[in-house]
Amino acid sequence: MHVIRGIRGTFQPFWVTLRNMFRKPVTIQYPEEKQQLPERYRARLILTRDPDGAERCVACHLCSAACPVDCISMQAAEAEDGRRYGAWFRINFTRCIFCGLCTEACPTLAIQVTADFELAGRDPLKLVYEKEDLLVDHCGNNNSYNFYRQSGIGVAAPRGTNPGETPPADVKDLMP
Amino acid sequence: MPTLTIDNQTISVPEGKTILEAAEALGIMVPHFCYHKELGAVGACRMCAVTVHTGPMPGVKMACLIAVEEGMVVTTGDEASVAFRERVGEWLMLNHPHDCPVCDEGGECQLQEMTISSGHGIRRYQGEKGTYTNQDLGPFIAQEMNRCIQCYRCARTYKDYCGGRDFGVMGSRNRVFFGRFKEGMLESDFSGNLVDLCPTGVFTDRTFRFKSRAWDLEQADSVCPQCGVGCATIPGGRLRELQRVRSGDNPLVNATFICDRGRFGSGYANHPERPRQARQEDQTVSITAALTALETQIRATVKQHGPEAVLLVGSDRASLETNWLLQRTAKYFGCRVPVLNAHRQRHQTAQMAAFDLSERLASLQDIRSSDLVLVCGVDPLAEAPLLALALRQAVRKGGRVVVYDPRPVELPCDADRVAVSPLALQELLADGGVEGRHLCDLLSQAKNPMIVAGADLLGLAGLQNIRTWAEKTSNEERPCLVYPVLAGPNSFGTALLSLPEQDDLLTRLDSGKVKMLVCVDADPLLEAPEGERFAAALTRLEQLVVLDYLPTSLSRHANLFIPTCPPVEDSGTFINNEGRLRRFQRVLKPGLSLARTAAGEHPPREFSLDTPGSDPQPAALLLQRLIGQEQTLTELHRQLVLEQPRLASLVKLKAGEAGPRVVPAVARPQSLDPLPEQPAQTLELVVSPARYGGDLFSRYAPKLEPRKRQPYFYLHPDELQAHGLKDGDAAVVETDFGSFTLPVRSQPDMALGCVLVENSEAFPQLIPGAGLGYCVISAGGTNE
Numbered sequence: 001m002h003v004i005r006g007i008r009g010t011f012q013p014f015w016v017t018l019r020n021m022f023r024k025p026v027t028i029q030y031p032e033e034k035q036q037l038p039e040r041y042r043a044r045l046i047l048t049r050d051p052d053g054a055e056r057c058v059a060c061h062l063c064s065a066a067c068p069v070d071c072i073s074m075q076a077a078e079a080e081d082g083r084r085y086g087a088w089f090r091i092n093f094t095r096c097i098f099c100g101l102c103t104e105a106c107p108t109l110a111i112q113v114t115a116d117f118e119l120a121g122r123d124p125l126k127l128v129y130e131k132e133d134l135l136v137d138h139c140g141n142n143n144s145y146n147f148y149r150q151s152g153i154g155v156a157a158p159r160g161t162n163p164g165e166t167p168p169a170d171v172k173d174l175m176p
Numbered sequence: 177m178p179t180l181t182i183d184n185q186t187i188s189v190p191e192g193k194t195i196l197e198a199a200e201a202l203g204i205m206v207p208h209f210c211y212h213k214e215l216g217a218v219g220a221c222r223m224c225a226v227t228v229h230t231g232p233m234p235g236v237k238m239a240c241l242i243a244v245e246e247g248m249v250v251t252t253g254d255e256a257s258v259a260f261r262e263r264v265g266e267w268l269m270l271n272h273p274h275d276c277p278v279c280d281e282g283g284e285c286q287l288q289e290m291t292i293s294s295g296h297g298i299r300r301y302q303g304e305k306g307t308y309t310n311q312d313l314g315p316f317i318a319q320e321m322n323r324c325i326q327c328y329r330c331a332r333t334y335k336d337y338c339g340g341r342d343f344g345v346m347g348s349r350n351r352v353f354f355g356r357f358k359e360g361m362l363e364s365d366f367s368g369n370l371v372d373l374c375p376t377g378v379f380t381d382r383t384f385r386f387k388s389r390a391w392d393l394e395q396a397d398s399v400c401p402q403c404g405v406g407c408a409t410i411p412g413g414r415l416r417e418l419q420r421v422r423s424g425d426n427p428l429v430n431a432t433f434i435c436d437r438g439r440f441g442s443g444y445a446n447h448p449e450r451p452r453q454a455r456q457e458d459q460t461v462s463i464t465a466a467l468t469a470l471e472t473q474i475r476a477t478v479k480q481h482g483p484e485a486v487l488l489v490g491s492d493r494a495s496l497e498t499n500w501l502l503q504r505t506a507k508y509f510g511c512r513v514p515v516l517n518a519h520r521q522r523h524q525t526a527q528m529a530a531f532d533l534s535e536r537l538a539s540l541q542d543i544r545s546s547d548l549v550l551v552c553g554v555d556p557l558a559e560a561p562l563l564a565l566a567l568r569q570a571v572r573k574g575g576r577v578v579v580y581d582p583r584p585v586e587l588p589c590d591a592d593r594v595a596v597s598p599l600a601l602q603e604l605l606a607d608g609g610v611e612g613r614h615l616c617d618l619l620s621q622a623k624n625p626m627i628v629a630g631a632d633l634l635g636l637a638g639l640q641n642i643r644t645w646a647e648k649t650s651n652e653e654r655p656c657l658v659y660p661v662l663a664g665p666n667s668f669g670t671a672l673l674s675l676p677e678q679d680d681l682l683t684r685l686d687s688g689k690v691k692m693l694v695c696v697d698a699d700p701l702l703e704a705p706e707g708e709r710f711a712a713a714l715t716r717l718e719q720l721v722v723l724d725y726l727p728t729s730l731s732r733h734a735n736l737f738i739p740t741c742p743p744v745e746d747s748g749t750f751i752n753n754e755g756r757l758r759r760f761q762r763v764l765k766p767g768l769s770l771a772r773t774a775a776g777e778h779p780p781r782e783f784s785l786d787t788p789g790s791d792p793q794p795a796a797l798l799l800q801r802l803i804g805q806e807q808t809l810t811e812l813h814r815q816l817v818l819e820q821p822r823l824a825s826l827v828k829l830k831a832g833e834a835g836p837r838v839v840p841a842v843a844r845p846q847s848l849d850p851l852p853e854q855p856a857q858t859l860e861l862v863v864s865p866a867r868y869g870g871d872l873f874s875r876y877a878p879k880l881e882p883r884k885r886q887p888y889f890y891l892h893p894d895e896l897q898a899h900g901l902k903d904g905d906a907a908v909v910e911t912d913f914g915s916f917t918l919p920v921r922s923q924p925d926m927a928l929g930c931v932l933v934e935n936s937e938a939f940p941q942l943i944p945g946a947g948l949g950y951c952v953i954s955a956g957g958t959n960e
Binding site: 064065087172 | 274276278306320350781782
């Protein structure tokens, strides 16, 4: 039995090689040629904007809380209209493991993954992205969601005028 | 003690406890909102449904409202109660906005927790959400009324527990609104408790707005250093910045409440002027170099001029460990015993509390359940704010509060207030008279009488008389307890450590023998009377060494300065007014906050090993390094207990504990000096700490600015008229400590024959607690 298995093991690899010699190669000539990656590929993170063009990120710290490697840090601040936003926002891509948990945690769809995996360099500091490096000028994979129009606290529109809200209650009204 | 069964576990609880409390004792969490252990239950939220299987009316009941009965069988996880709670969770969420990401309560929100524990997850209701218009409630509290679930906890906290009068419930049906009648700053000195008590994000800390998430904060059990009450606090910081203080839980002291001064007065830790570098003659040096220089200088001075030449000064805001190490340092270098409190009179009264009153000290919890509290010479809101809350609880339970004080004492409760001048109060306590006998009778007849004694105003003689009164009115059934109100967080501790015959700072300085003064966490210029005499003595010194964490003027003038750490950056022990050991734990490491070093921008991109501004070290550690004996806190405590057996419980004490009392001491023999005569044509001078800015900490707390008041000389309107003055006129007041010019204010609620002035950063010249003082007031001077 051992002899037969030995002979088969000797010839089978040759057969595999021979069979593939006449097939079209799958290798692409990276970096001259780029591969078409799946739509949901997880690589470089971005901060998107809402349909009105404002920053989506409200610096709620949920992404940094979800991050298993602690590569996200930020500080929230308040704008004059009461909007909470990130005064600074930093992702350290030398630490990031591209698990995408931050995008799952994000309640405002601000942080999203892109297929841009080309994150390499000799200087690690160039991989520490600040807010201006992360913020993009589009809505990412969702073109409709605006957190502040759904949140019900009157930042994007006056209180009681957002979808699904009644006008502010008149607390001095005595009507039943 | 009825015994009941909850979820197949049996427990016996005291009569009158509710099912919710019994379940809590078993470790079973029943979701709830409106119930709070200090506020009680009102049954407003309907969340705590459980099923009772026994008794005449079994079925789903509210656990917070049903008192336990013998043999009761309760389940919390059965189908009926779970379904009930899930529906309640769902309807509480009907109008709640979808804004947890931008809500400061997120992460420590009871609504988040209870909604999840109730089982409600997916919104089914398709109707519209109700909204409200918010109010601007001032610089401390931010309101977001849309988040309200109508549990009434805020109104119960602010109005019922804290006695605030400018906040309440308005509206009807689903328009119920919690706020002020008009927009404006909340007036109560306990407004910050709304933040802790609100189970959701309706009331959040405006000074902490959007600064950090609860889970990112570095937090530890600490003790508020801003007065002698010793409230449990939980300070929280992030990125080297102390960002907020919230109340801890100590049922014997502050329950779960703290005052606004403690909550919003934490700015000293990150004060921009806080000294963070050791300095020797205007040259920046390292801590190690400074310590070496200090050691050499002490040795040289002692060798050259003898043990009297080096004077070490401790402080009632430094921890017990620091003060004790100071005594050890003195022994090590062979100098005379240190002065642990620069303020002689305050030190004497604190010793009175620590030794002679130690058998009959009341706790705030005792005061909360007292039926008669005699308050002598205390303005609780200025000197010990949580005492005012305790008095209110006593009144709410049917007790009576009688206040004898020259000041217009405001209390958040009904009280019988008698405005008497300090001298008249001393006479009343000493000799009694009809009024005194009447008060003694009242105390004797009361079931649970307490005397609250202000050490600053009463002084040594007053406290001795208070002790006599307490002895007189005690009987076999119950003692009459005394709650002394001392000035600093560790006044009791410093007094307990020092020997009774210790002489005072100024006498020793004026003897001319002192060549080198080492002040540890102390500024006698700001914390002790006769500042001018002290300043004159400073010029005769060869060396002034200051170890401090506050940017006081003394620390700027020191020949050698070494930065230390405030309590939030240190671990140690304070002993509070009631003789309770209170341990605090380090919350943050010292360092310049990122908000300052990065100026609002992102943190520096380059990595570096050293933290800017991280030089300061706890004073206790510095002293240990100075004498070359670095020990762990436990080792230190063991040795301290050997020397001071009264502190026996110190070794096992942990932060966050209620704290044991010090062992009572035998009272010392007393001698009463006769009261001094009031000079003719004078008025009595009453110096009181300001409510905000009276203690050194709140002077360096920028958040408290909106509450600080301008200094005035307050006089009774009749007194104003007699001196030909009008409200707002500038007046010159000549005192033993110099003459001062301030505008006058008429104050009809204060005693006749007195001039009242508040000590604050705007008027730091006169220090409270300097004993009976007299002054002459005249019109004139320029209105500054």
